[in-house]
Amino acid sequence: MISVQAKPAAFSFDPARTALVIIDMQRDFLEPGGFGAALGNDVSVLQASIPAVDSLLALAREQGLLVIHTRESHLPDLSDCPVAKLEGGKPGLRIGDPGPMGRILIRGEPGNQIIPSLSPIDGEWVIDKPGKGMFYATGLEDRLRAQGIETLIFAGVTTEVCVQTSMREASDRGYRCLLIEDATESYFPAFKQSTLEMIIAQGGIVGHTARLTALRAAMNEERP
Ligand code: TIU
DSSP: OEEEOOBSSOEEEOGGGEEEEEEOOBHHHHSTTSHHHHTTOOGGGGGGGHHHHHHHHHHHHHHTOEEEEEEEOBOTTOTTSOHHHHHOSOSSSOTTSEEBTEETTBTTSGGGSBOGGGOOOTTOEEEEESSSSSSTTTOHHHHHHHHTOOEEEEEEEOIIIIIHHHHHHHHHTTOEEEEEEEEEEOSSHHHHHHHHHHHHHHHHSSOEEEOHHHHHHHHHHHOO
16 A cells, blocks of 8 residues: 555555546647637646646556546537537637637547647546546446546646546545646636645545645655
């Protein structure tokens, strides 16, 4: 077992039963001309998370953790996109409209790809999800159970939307959850801060949080 200095208390996990989940580090959210920008956001704010997510992915690969990448995406015919979601956001570019990186938030389009520094490699799972949470309509729960995974370490964007929703879904399904504080970002810094606080409030009502340095120190100590 590995024990990480975390909030609200130390967090222990068995690396053989743990997966790193990197939520939606795709061009649609991190680069101009994608879904995030179409919603009126300054996407440069999210780019601050990239170095830490890069390092976290390298650590997980070195230590042999299962790595799962998610992408928020919809089918080209939009049959998996509720009208309420299509209508959401600001007028301008909407899901399925053509943009500078192809059709906004559509599976297979250039904008829907994970950013190059985090490209998945063989053996890593890529989960396309139509919702904010990673369990909704993805079949992920059965795959995780079959693999014997019991702990999930989270990173990615955005903290209070897809990361938090996925973490809450995971918590309800009995997974022990750790969010890496510097490997997640929001378009709204105050929302990130509030999310980190609400996750660990009430004795860790949703899960735990830790800095990447704390995770790295704990893992290198146990398995240098
Ligand atoms: N808008 C926003 O903050 N997030 C999303 O729409 N999706 C994800 O968080 N991935």
